[in-house]
Amino acid sequence: MSEQAVTAQSEDFSRWYNEIVYRADLAAPSPVRGCVIIKPYGYEIWEGIKGGLDRRFKATGHQNAYFPLFIPESYIKREAQHVEGFSPELAVVTHAGGKELEEPLVVRPTSETVIGEAFSDWIQSYRDLPLLINQWSNVVRWELRTRPFLRTAEFLWQEGHTAHATHDEAEEETLQMLDIYADFAVKDAAIPVIKGEKSRMERFAGAVRTYTIEAMMRDRRALQSGTSHNLGQNFAKAFDIRYLAENNEQAYCWTTSWGLSTRMVGAVVMTHGDDKGLRLPPKLAPYQAVIVPIYRKDDQKPLVMETVNRLEKQIGAAGIRVHVDRREGQSPGFKFNDWEMRGVPVRIEIGPKDVQNNNAVLARRDVPRREGKQFVSQDGIADALDALLNAIQANLLADARAFRDRHISDVGAYDEMRQVVEGGDWARAWWNGSDEDELAVKDETGATIRCFPFEQPGGTGYCVKTGQPAQKVALFARAY
RNA sequence: CGGGGCGUGGCGCAGCCCGGUAGCGCGCACGGUUUGGGUCCGUGAGGUCCCCGGUUCGAAUCCGGGCGCCCCGACCA
CATH class of the missing domain: 3.30.930.10 (Bira Bifunctional Protein; Domain 2)
Structure with missing residues (x-):
């Protein structure tokens, strides 16, 4: 490979x-x-x-x-x-x-x-x-x-x-x-x-x-x-x-x-995204779930595919965007990694054991490895999937929010702001500067004012750059 | 626009210094093997070596010129 x-x-x-x-x-x-x-x-x-x-x-x-x-x-x-x-x-x-x-x-x-x-x-x-x-x-x-x-x-x-x-x-x-x-x-x-x-x-x-x-x-x-x-x-x-x-x-x-x-x-x-690739929010994912069929010998294939086809219809009928990976010649392991890289929220594994036990494996992309896997019954799989997709959607948001909030600091002094911003984080600071002051900040720290957030702390403070009284806080960061 | 790097099968690269049959990995095709976390083996197809000119018996390789792309920065709704 x-x-x-x-x-x-x-x-x-x-x-x-x-x-x-x-x-x-x-x-x-x-x-x-x-x-x-x-x-x-x-x-x-x-x-x-x-x-x-x-x-x-x-x-x-x-x-x-x-x-x-x-x-x-x-x-x-x-x-x-x-x-x-x-x-x-x-x-x-x-x-x-x-x-x-x-x-x-x-x-x-x-x-x-x-x-x-x-x-x-x-x-x-x-x-x-x-x-x-x-x-x-x-x-x-x-x-x-x-x-x-x-x-x-x-x-x-x-x-x-x-x-x-x-x-x-x-x-x-x-x-x-x-x-x-x-x-x-x-x-x-x-x-x-x-x-x-x-x-x-x-x-x-x-x-x-x-x-x-x-x-x-x-x-x-x-x-x-x-x-x-x-x-x-x-x-x-x-x-x-x-x-x-x-x-x-x-x-x-x-x-x-x-x-x-x-x-x-x-x-x-x-x-x-993470080191394994994309992680797509279920609401925007082209495929919300991908079924990877698993069979050992050719005689197992018809049996497995029969179940896979049935589940594909069942899940599709519930309004979930599902795709079956019918590629020949790629091992299941390869397909697992491939779909993880492409960010599909849920992978469904169907093998001979599952056919026999009337269940399926659901593996969520946002939780790595074993902890992200669960066995569910084939009956009502669409409901289980629907619940899982909602959980993933919520988890991705919570994850991103926690990450963001960890990386924003309130700063008072200019040196402090500089340190935060140069370390890659965002800084929130009182601002009352001119255009020239704003340019100077960019020059000196690489950060720009991303915005004056609607959510303000209230009250007044002193501008991080000029030291003058300021009415608003601004958000500073390096940007794309 | 400044700095750096690179142009060689579809992709990633080696070969260039020191000129002499164009190579490797992946991918692709076919056959077999395997399949619950990136199988393995064999066979095969596929290349104007970015372009133009020069040197030479001979240029991917040396020389001159040109073009293009990528990365970093500056710029930027």
């Missing part, structure tokens, strides 16, 4: 990550630098993410639509901060149909501009508001340094765009969508996240306020996993999104945008 074990996380986390992504068959390298091919197993995880989010979007009144991939270059330039933020990483089409284009077309890095232009047509009256639109799409940002899922030149995401009559409604929407992201992350992806507001420096180009959910990866680096922006009237003014109010006066809309991308796949990998 090839190199058997993957590189240990503790040895080289980034190498571990790359190996897992390729060996677990989530993705493959692409011919184009910075892009990846998302393979079926990885894409199914994304489909799980899409499903979980889309359901929540619809439940809160949003509708899906689709806008063009190409954006006239002039659109991008209409909002000053927006163009400044994005121009370094734009891919631009200058030729098409064998001719130079009159106006270059930008491959969308995000769609505030095209959608803003559309909104200005669609919205006439306060009766047209709120307008709640989402699109599932690909976007391109020409990043210099890329990593599969975490940052690729092209990635898949959803971007929500909404328009409202008042600032307060827009703010409410912005926060609601952040809550939806957090709810999804916690309940479906089993990733505990910290909700908070971004600093001025980390704000989306063109936003008035940016909110984020931040997650801690297994190497303790922070990953911004979803963002929600209150755009104020910046884009409304740039794209003339106005409505006629009840009092017959024209007013600019207040808009929002919010996005979550295939980066979430990377978050799942890096939050739950």
Whole structure:
């Protein structure tokens, strides 16, 4: 067999990550630098993410639509901060149909501009508001340094765009969508996240306020996993999104945008994975259970397979995503390791003994070796499996939460913060600094302000950098 | 964009210094063996040695130029 074990996380986390992504068959390298091919197993995880989010979007009144991939270059330039933020990483089409284009077309890095232009047509009256639109799409940002899922030149995401009559409604929407992201992350992806507001420096180009959910990866680096922006009237003014109010006066809309991308796949990998490979939360796992049939001689095979086929139907009928590993020529031991690497939450072993005793072995991925194995009766196996999957889902979340909480410290003095952050942990500290102070912290410690958490200790303190009185604590960490 | 590394069957690599029949492991195909934690044996298929030019009787190997990729950092919604 090839190199058997993957590189240990503790040895080289980034190498571990790359190996897992390729060996677990989530993705493959692409011919184009910075892009990846998302393979079926990885894409199914994304489909799980899409499903979980889309359901929540619809439940809160949003509708899906689709806008063009190409954006006239002039659109991008209409909002000053927006163009400044994005121009370094734009891919631009200058030729098409064998001719130079009159106006270059930008491959969308995000769609505030095209959608803003559309909104200005669609919205006439306060009766047209709120307008709640989402699109599932690909976007391109020409990043210099890329990593599969975490940052690729092209990635898949959803971007929500909404328009409202008042600032307060827009703010409410912005926060609601952040809550939806957090709810999804916690309940479906089993990733505990910290909700908070971004600093001025980390704000989306063109936003008035940016909110984020931040997650801690297994190497303790922070990953911004979803963002929600209150755009104020910046884009409304740039794209003339106005409505006629009840009092017959024209007013600019207040808009929002919010996005979550295939980066979430990377978050799942890096939050739950261990030295044996992936550990997928049952809600997002393409296969929630895999049956490995075991037979010694050919004459045992029909008997075992008969039971396996029956259980496959039984389990599938209960709405559990089950897969039978029918590969010939691989030993059960090989298959055990293979599915562990690929993160399947539960492995079901069926051998001659089980056929005879009317039972099956359930082995949970989140508990190693023997302790994770149990015998269950074939009757009612679906119920047992269902309970086990719920337990695993809960355990992964609890695990990740405990890990995260162990690695966040409250600090008072700058030296203390530096020590915590340089050791790889996160630091929570009072903050009242300027943009320059924030840059200096990054320079001196490698950490950035991930967010000002919504959950604040209350009261006031002294800024970790300036020593001045401060109203809020910030979360500092090294980030992806 | 700065620093480092690398381009040789599908993947991972050796060979290069010191020029002379292109090799190993894995994977793949076939046969047998095995199967409750990464079986073993045999047979076989598969290569423009990144590209261009030069030196030479002869270049994967030496020289010149080019291209590409990866890693670290900087940058980054």
